[in-house]
Amino acid sequence: MPFIPKVGIIACNGEECGCGNISRQAALKVLHELRPHDTVTICLPLFLAGDSGERGFAEVFPTVTIDGCNKLCATRGTAMYSSEPAVSINVQEYVSDGCAAEDERWVVTESRAVVDRIAEEVAAHVDRLRARLAEEWT
Amino acid sequence: MTDQRVLIPCSGIGKAVGEVTREAARLLTEELRPGVFETVCLARIMTEDSGAAAERVRTAEVFVIDGCPKKCASVSVEHAGGRVDHHVMVVRVLSKNRSMRPGPIVDIGDAGKQLARAVAEELLRGVVL
Numbered sequence: 388m389p390f391i392p393k394v395g396i397i398a399c400n401g402e403e404c405g406c407g408n409i410s411r412q413a414a415l416k417v418l419h420e421l422r423p424h425d426t427v428t429i430c431l432p433l434f435l436a437g438d439s440g441e442r443g444f445a446e447v448f449p450t451v452t453i454d455g456c457n458k459l460c461a462t463r464g465t466a467m468y469s470s471e472p473a474v475s476i477n478v479q480e481y482v483s484d485g486c487a488a489e490d491e492r493w494v495v496t497e498s499r500a501v502v503d504r505i506a507e508e509v510a511a512h513v514d515r516l517r518a519r520l521a522e523e524w525t
Numbered sequence: 526m527t528d529q530r531v532l533i534p535c536s537g538i539g540k541a542v543g544e545v546t547r548e549a550a551r552l553l554t555e556e557l558r559p560g561v562f563e564t565v566c567l568a569r570i571m572t573e574d575s576g577a578a579a580e581r582v583r584t585a586e587v588f589v590i591d592g593c594p595k596k597c598a599s600v601s602v603e604h605a606g607g608r609v610d611h612h613v614m615v616v617r618v619l620s621k622n623r624s625m626r627p628g629p630i631v632d633i634g635d636a637g638k639q640l641a642r643a644v645a646e647e648l649l650r651g652v653v654l
Binding site: 403419428430431436437461464492493 | 551572
């Protein structure tokens, strides 16, 4: 079985609004349900705090960032401390009411369909990136 | 002392203890001390150009919940020039409450929720709010 690198998933995990939680839940769905064998978690707090392992992975292998709002902390942080993500997803492009879902900061309720849609799109990006990696590494 | 209080869980996504920090933050903001804390996105502190989030951390009384000994939330606060006034670490609380071992990150289970409550109560210990 040839080695094919996995894709790093980086969610903003923001605690100020529901969309941060949506980013987290979408990432967890990809990591644990949709593509558990093709992806790895990159912990954004650990990444930003300076962990060389997390930063080193994102320097060499492709990453998908999922941000809750237009501040794009996951995307900006990844680019700032490592390298540009291969794909950047912004939850704001999937919701109609901006960041108003404050009551979903900790538990997603009404926005479950948004989580599912974003997770499916991330999984499709993972498949595309893995196919490209398979060509490069085999 | 400022009357602004900022609560920052590490929200780590690599281990179940990161989820426990979020559950503890939920308990504190919605159940144990509603209206007392403002939450600030941890990632904003480190990445925002304007420095607005970092400024909030520098001027408020800061409560931090870290999941593991890497102390990412504390490191970020201090990197931004803030001071961690009140701190709790999930694994330390877990070491004193071995029966509260959380389940996986996608469902920390009843024991994980009990642990989160113990973490929240530990953070409030000795603090008058």
